[in-house]
Amino acid sequence: MSILRLEHVYKSFGKLDVIKDLSFSVSEHAVFGFIGPNGAGKTTTMKMILGFLKPDAGEIYVCNEKVIYGNTKTNRYIGYLPDVPEFYGYMRPWEYLQLCGEISGLSSAKIKDKTDELLHIVGLDGVNRKIRGFSRGMKQRLGIAQALLNDPILLICDEPTSALDPIGRKEVLDVLSVVRDKTTVVFSTHILSDVERICDSIGVLYQGKVVMQGKLSELKNTYRQESVLIEVEDKSQVSLLEKEIGKLNAVSQIDVFENSLKVTLNQMDLINNAVLELVIKHNINLKKYEVLEPTLENLFMELVQ
Amino acid sequence: MEKLIEYLPFLIPIVLLELLLMVIALVHIFKHENYRFGTRWLWIIIVVFIQIVGPIIYLTIGRSED
Amino acid sequence: MRGFFAFTKKEFREHFRTYRIIILAAVFFIFGMFSPLRAKMLPEIFSSLDMQGILINIPEPTYLDAYSQFFKNMTQIGLIVVLLVFSGMITNELTKGTLVIILSKGLPRHTVILSKYLVAVILWTISYAAAAVLNHVYTVYLFNQVSGEGVLFSLFCLWLFGVFMLAVIILASTITQGNYGGLLLSAGILILLMVLNMFPKCQRFNPVSLAANNAGLIANTVSVSDLVPTVWITVGLTALGILLSIFIFQEKQL
Structure with a gap:
């Protein structure tokens, strides 16, 4: 009611x-x-x-x-x-x-x-x-x-x-x-x-x-953005990771920050493992690996813009 | 003049009431920094020198609304 | 009905805690005591002054002088005090927004107007009655005689004018906005009525007549029957003013 x-x-x-x-x-x-x-x-x-x-x-x-x-x-x-x-x-x-x-x-x-x-x-x-x-x-x-x-x-x-x-x-x-x-x-x-x-x-x-x-x-x-945030220990590994991830075909966008990458994906389930495999293969020390939740802030900005 | 003194018992309560109004207004003036308009000194002068009406004007339209 | 009582209780508390009751009581006590005293003392004050040989002949004052002094005080400063004291009762609430929560509790809007008016009338009646009784007692004491059937009717006329004035204040403060809107508009309406009263043709229909002939009624220079129509007109205008206030307040966006 x-x-x-x-x-x-x-x-x-x-x-x-x-x-x-x-x-x-x-x-x-x-x-x-x-x-x-x-x-x-x-x-x-x-x-x-x-x-x-x-x-x-x-x-x-x-x-x-x-x-x-x-x-x-x-x-x-x-x-x-x-x-x-x-x-x-x-x-x-x-x-x-x-x-x-x-x-x-x-x-x-x-x-x-x-x-x-x-x-x-x-x-x-x-x-x-x-x-x-x-x-x-x-x-x-x-x-x-x-x-x-x-x-x-x-x-x-x-x-x-x-x-x-x-x-x-x-x-x-x-x-x-x-x-x-x-x-x-x-x-x-x-x-x-x-x-x-x-x-x-x-x-x-x-x-x-x-x-x-x-x-x-x-x-x-509904408004879920399929993206992950990868933060690494060593800054020098950021560019390597960017290059390798860029080769994967389900990736739509990569944003590079000082020691982290924000990867936007087309299909979360398939690619998650692929990214993690890359990380292990290149022996990259991860500090943080986060599947990003859509924040209300983002939703709001999207609607209002 | 003697007659005036004769009326003193009648005059005293009137003067007391006027003083009461003045004191209530003065206490309020000193307890507050801001007034709806006017400054502290202006209100003190109005309240002290304009009998009866001075304190009333302060308490009804000059006093801040807290 | 419970809401009406609750709001009325709040009104009394407000009048008390914002000094309004103290002001009314003090002023009207002063008028009640001072008016006969002043009438009595006036010749003595003059005779005590050294007039350098100029002789001023002041007739011995009577109770009529005491009463005309009382009405003079009441109709001038007395009514101004009533205006000052009561002109804020609605405007303050509207400018501050204190009614919003109260009305959101489901208090009918007409209750606000009726309760405020009732409390104002009660306070006016009590303080006016106290002043009138004091004045009468002092007059009897100082002059030993009061006669004239006009006294009660004359007092009633001024009381009714006060009741009318309170309705004007309520109406003016529901119409206007801002802190002093109610005060200024009420003053404006009253001044207009006073000006109109200078034309003899208007006097019969003008509530101001009720506050202009009080001494005359006691001295029997004005007869009661002259003012009876004015009394009814004033009663009608008062009721109209309150109804109009309720109607306007009902439609007001808060």
Whole structure:
């Protein structure tokens, strides 16, 4: 069952067409990475899902219920973390969560339990300062806590890691991986390593359209580049190896670096052994032999160029 | 003049309230570096010399939003 | 309904922690106490000054002077304070974006407007009532007599004008953008209404009349029946302003 579904959504601001015929869906319990360069329309899309912006055309469904601009009932299924979450600076974290809980219609006992639990998960337990003194990372973590308060079926995070340092990023990603069992997560980012760390499916947004969508593992297979990286101990052997490998007929391209070669092949299975035989025959000391996995970075660059 | 002294018990709470507003505003000014507009000295002058209205203007539209 | 209570609680907390309640309380206490006192003291201040032989004849002040002083303070600085204190309540949230998370929790948008308006009206009512009671007690104490059936109606008129003004502030801050948009537009609307009030033909339909005839009502130079239509018009305009605010806010892209 798809938790979130967009059908032919269009949105423009003045003359600028931000979203052009955007369609995609996210299935239950997925961690969906919504990838795209800055300005691709990720935030706009999320705001339309929340009913904060009105699509010019198209329809959006959350849990099979249509999203209505303005006052959408579908928001009760959603936990939302905006790109820059803004809180009431004069409140303490637990006061803010209490407010959110009451608005969501949770019982007082439930609010108490969830507040304690979530403040612990995001590492803000025992923080009794007012929010105005919070760092960016602390606000982001409080943002996650409020988004998870009502046990959302769909958690939408807008660039949750972009403004954070490596430690803060790890903390946020850890929290997201903890909650993946219970909820479907959609998070936008332009940091691809974050996607590789926790997402199982992705959608790439480029120029207002999803140009690629699917399971991360399947996409990697489809776009697999058949190449190996050979790194040698002795620099002088690089040219010898290049010459010998060049004679093999399944090789399509060889890139030479200082003490390594990147060999692109037409057929991985047949040639792997042939290359290794050459290495043994010429008594070359290998430092590293790696069958290259396609990185998201490469996929992304390929699509965007 | 004697009559004025007679009214002193009425005047004192008024003066106290004015001072209260002034002190709240001054404490806030000294605790913060930035204001929505204006400088620290400008606000100190406004708060101290314009009775009642000075502190109110600072606390409502001059104060930074934290 | 739970969301409404939660947001209303948040509003009170906000007014308290951002000094707004303290400001209102202090200012209105000062007005309540100071107005009769000033009326009483005025001749004595003059007589204590050395006027170098010039005789100024000031008639003995009465409770009417106390009340006209009170209304003068309230309609001038008092309403400006109300404008300053409440003009930020929606604009601040919109410019900072603090409503985004709250609305994503499913709080209906009209609740935001209604709750904010209700809290503003309650605060205005309490502080105005406190000022009026103080003023009355002091006036009775200092002048020993207050009469005139006009007093309550006159106080009611100014209160209703405040309620109308709060609706203007809400509407102005939903329409405009930026930090001071709401403040400037509300001030603009009120100034326009004041200018219109200089034309006698407009006075009957203009809410500003409710804040211009208070002393006259007590002195019986203005009769209650003159202002009754204005009261109804003001009630109507207030309701219209709030409905319009809800409608505009509903359509606002966040």
